[in-house]
Amino acid sequence: MAEKSGADILVETLLDLGVDTVFGYPGGAVLPIYDALYEHPKIKHILVRHEQAATHAAEGYARSTGKPGVVLVTSGPGATNAVTGITDALMDSIPMVVFTGQVATNLIGSDAFQESDTVGITRHCTKHNYLVKKPSDLAPVVQEAFHIATQGRPGPVVIDIPKNVQVAATEHGSNRARTNTRYQPQTEGDFKAINAAAEMIMAAKAPVLYTGGGIINSGPKASETLRELAELLGCPVTSTLMGLGAFPASSDKWLGMLGMHGTFEANMAMNKADLVICLGARFDDRITGRLDAFSPNSKKIHVDIDRSSINKTVRVDLPVIGDVGRVMEQLIAVLKGRRFATPELGEWWARITGWRATNCLDYPENKTEIMPQEAIRKLWEATHKREPIITTEVGQHQMWAAQHFDFESPNKWLTSGGLGTMGYGLPAAIGAQLGNPDALVIDIAGEASIQMNIQELGTATQYRLPVKIFVLNNEYMGMVRQWQELTYESRYSNSYSDSLPDFVKLAESYDWTGIRIEDPADLESGIQKMIETDGPVMVDCRVAKLANCFPMIPSGAAHTEMLLTEADVKGTMDDQAKALV
Amino acid sequence: MHIHEEAVERHVLAVLVDNEAGILARIAGMFTARGYNIDSLTVADISEDHAVSRITIATNGPPHVIEQIIAQLDRLVPVHSVRDLTESGPHVQRELALVKVAGKGENRIEAMRLADIYRARVVDATTESFIFEITGAPEKIETFVGLMREVGLVEVGRTGVVAIGRGPEPA
Ligand SMILES: Cc1ncc(C[n+]2csc(CCOP(=O)(O)OP(=O)(O)O)c2C)c(N)n1
Numbered sequence: 172m173a174e175k176s177g178a179d180i181l182v183e184t185l186l187d188l189g190v191d192t193v194f195g196y197p198g199g200a201v202l203p204i205y206d207a208l209y210e211h212p213k214i215k216h217i218l219v220r221h222e223q224a225a226t227h228a229a230e231g232y233a234r235s236t237g238k239p240g241v242v243l244v245t246s247g248p249g250a251t252n253a254v255t256g257i258t259d260a261l262m263d264s265i266p267m268v269v270f271t272g273q274v275a276t277n278l279i280g281s282d283a284f285q286e287s288d289t290v291g292i293t294r295h296c297t298k299h300n301y302l303v304k305k306p307s308d309l310a311p312v313v314q315e316a317f318h319i320a321t322q323g324r325p326g327p328v329v330i331d332i333p334k335n336v337q338v339a340a341t342e343h344g345s346n347r348a349r350t351n352t353r354y355q356p357q358t359e360g361d362f363k364a365i366n367a368a369a370e371m372i373m374a375a376k377a378p379v380l381y382t383g384g385g386i387i388n389s390g391p392k393a394s395e396t397l398r399e400l401a402e403l404l405g406c407p408v409t410s411t412l413m414g415l416g417a418f419p420a421s422s423d424k425w426l427g428m429l430g431m432h433g434t435f436e437a438n439m440a441m442n443k444a445d446l447v448i449c450l451g452a453r454f455d456d457r458i459t460g461r462l463d464a465f466s467p468n469s470k471k472i473h474v475d476i477d478r479s480s481i482n483k484t485v486r487v488d489l490p491v492i493g494d495v496g497r498v499m500e501q502l503i504a505v506l507k508g509r510r511f512a513t514p515e516l517g518e519w520w521a522r523i524t525g526w527r528a529t530n531c532l533d534y535p536e537n538k539t540e541i542m543p544q545e546a547i548r549k550l551w552e553a554t555h556k557r558e559p560i561i562t563t564e565v566g567q568h569q570m571w572a573a574q575h576f577d578f579e580s581p582n583k584w585l586t587s588g589g590l591g592t593m594g595y596g597l598p599a600a601i602g603a604q605l606g607n608p609d610a611l612v613i614d615i616a617g618e619a620s621i622q623m624n625i626q627e628l629g630t631a632t633q634y635r636l637p638v639k640i641f642v643l644n645n646e647y648m649g650m651v652r653q654w655q656e657l658t659y660e661s662r663y664s665n666s667y668s669d670s671l672p673d674f675v676k677l678a679e680s681y682d683w684t685g686i687r688i689e690d691p692a693d694l695e696s697g698i699q700k701m702i703e704t705d706g707p708v709m710v711d712c713r714v715a716k717l718a719n720c721f722p723m724i725p726s727g728a729a730h731t732e733m734l735l736t737e738a739d740v741k742g743t744m745d746d747q748a749k750a751l752v
Numbered sequence: 753m754h755i756h757e758e759a760v761e762r763h764v765l766a767v768l769v770d771n772e773a774g775i776l777a778r779i780a781g782m783f784t785a786r787g788y789n790i791d792s793l794t795v796a797d798i799s800e801d802h803a804v805s806r807i808t809i810a811t812n813g814p815p816h817v818i819e820q821i822i823a824q825l826d827r828l829v830p831v832h833s834v835r836d837l838t839e840s841g842p843h844v845q846r847e848l849a850l851v852k853v854a855g856k857g858e859n860r861i862e863a864m865r866l867a868d869i870y871r872a873r874v875v876d877a878t879t880e881s882f883i884f885e886i887t888g889a890p891e892k893i894e895t896f897v898g899l900m901r902e903v904g905l906v907e908v909g910r911t912g913v914v915a916i917g918r919g920p921e922p923a
Pocket residue numbers: 564565566567568569591592593594616617618619620621643645647648649650651
């Protein structure tokens with residue numbers, strides 16, 4: 172066996188694990204690793220402009236390819252800058268492994284230059300984390316970290332590596348069999364539970380499938396299985412924000428997204444269902460609205476790979492622990508074994524047709540200003556045949572994209588759901604483009620959010636990534652303004668986007684193409700120009716400034732208390748509702 | 753606006769974990785981060801090769817919170833198993849306390865007499881003080897310390913509870 176440095180062992184282990192792309196930013200505490208990377212051109216290192224962007228780019232890469240995202244940053248500020256993206260990945264269950272440099276082991280605890288307690292800081296925003304104290308631990312730790320990040324409910328894992336551990340040499344042979352890991356989550360559903368689920372399904376008159384990001388995490392096959400299950404059950408399907416794309420929006424069974432900005436029919440179906448089958452979702456407060464009024468008359472089945480998601484907010488009648496893709500397959504097999512025939516559910520569908528007739532996603536016509544919903548719809552019309560990957564920032568534009576951009580397949584919709592991180596979209600688009608070089612990748616952005624990681628324009632330029640940014644510029648932090656309009660009598664405290672840059676000139680200064688669209692008449696041609704232009708393009712699409720995102724269930728309200736249009740807005744809320752986010 | 757509170761139950765959990773750096777911070781931090789309560793927490797390594805530690809946590813919360821606490825503990829990578837001893841039947845709980853009492857005359861005699869009744873041992877004595885060592889279920893220690901308060905309690909140190917299920921099987 173040959174002696175190798177910790178840094179070399181790390182890079183070789185990454186190669187063994189099939190890592191081809193690392194998002195990172197150098198600094199003193201990771202110089203040995205950067206030097207080892209210099210020798211290994213097989214690993215492509217993407218130099219971002221800010222460590223937060225490295226983490227979101229890794230998320231975008233992971234979400235669009237199904238492979239774990241890998242990040243490399245230095246100690247201290249490098250590590251602390253990465254914390255937002257690590258937390259984002261935890262909330263949205265994105266597989267990610269983050270390597271942070273650390274001061275030498277003998278300096279730990281001495282407030283050394285660029286020392287931070289990275290393991291302490293990231294303990295509760297990672298699925299697991301490590302401080303590696305000797306080079307011989309590196310290979311097994313890295314292998315276990317990738318296993319933990321990708322198996323069970325995926326999530327971020329941080330590995331903090333002191334500089335002397337990177338430099339020190341140790342024996343490292345070719346015997347690199349994966350260590351027997353202590354982390355073995357249950358993937359098969361319990362047979363009794365599956366049978367009980369089948370019985371509940373057979374007795375249901377008004378069932379609904381409530382699906383989430385877990386289906387996407389389970390892999391493309393799970394999306395196929397979901398389609399099969401929905402056909403077999405003959406029932407409607409709705410999804411959380413994170414689950415969009417798992418079920419085709421063109422299907423007649425599709426109700427649209429549910430929750431705070433979900434469709435009337437999806438929320439009403441949840442409210443009136445007699446059986447809710449939750450597949451890889453977690454009854455988040457954005458979905459349930461007021462808990463005591465959430466789907467009051469239904470039996471509930473909850474399929475999740477994470478036991479702690481069961482009964483966390485909503486008590487369910489039947490938990491099934493396991494991989495959602497696998498459990499759906501088991502369920503289909505059991506139903507078929509029992510000669511389950513797809514029921515008519517005529518009465519149920521008749522009610523749904525009634526709710527659909529509200530056309531809840533309609534928006535007011537406007538001849539002089541571009542309506543943001545219209546812009547999204549036109550963007551969809553112009554691009555959907557190419558099955559684009561859409562990323563978003565956070566705000567109204569994100570919700571409008573979720574409502575008006577239809578997805579047919581998984582891994583095409585990348586958004587920050589759980590943490591709601593402004594600044595996610597551009598780096599995520601960069602990561603997605605790297606993982607899918609031929610795809611059309613578009614970041615649907617707001618003018619406020621895009622400024623949070625605007626420096627990444629340079630990264631796209633450097634690596635010749637033809638990402639597109641479509642800014643719905645309403646000159647407001649629109650979602651904040653909307654809440655102020657609804658809750659605080661339109662007192663717009665600090666929600667105006669003042670002193671905006673000229674986005675076209677800004678784009679051009681980074682060697683991007685900049686396009687401005689102001690007139691509704693130019694919307695389609697502007698979008699066309701964006702798609703046809705080679706290389707990265709930023710579109711500054713000026714939209715109606717005061718448009719609101721409807722439908723909306725105000726925090727703390729029940730699914731049946733939806734605001735459908737401006738006419739339903741009262742402009743105030745009681746303290747109970749104000750206390751909710 | 754009022755903040756709503758629910759009725760709570762006390763539960764004792766036995767948690768087997770990998771004996772690795774940071775494990776205690778991971779567990780204690782999970783409790784604080786999620787707003788759970790710790791009444792007491794004890795930890796010591798218990799396996800021959802020092803690879804596994806047993807943590808005994810006494811906690812309280814409404815039943816659905818206890819259920820979450822167990823699931824959240826179980827989800828931590830270094831956690832091997834979590835047993836709710838309160839839920840899984842008869843078990844023995846023990847705690848040790850050292851209780852220092854100072855006083856003269858009648859109080860001193862009364863302290864001695866009570867210690868005798870509660871089977872507390874004298875482990876240090878001066879002409880004006882005692883240190884008692886007492887072992888037992890937490891309630892017994894609670895009562896003893898309460899009584900000592902009336903006869904000159906100076907300070908008390910408690911180990912926190914350790915617990916184990918009755919019968920031949922491991923919990
Ligand atoms: C990092 C971060 N800070 C603050 C917020 C709170 N927030 C949510 S939406 C929003 C406004 C976003 O404005 P913009 O990007 O212009 O999108 P719009 O709502 O106008 O479409 C803010 C400030 C957030 N989600 N993330």
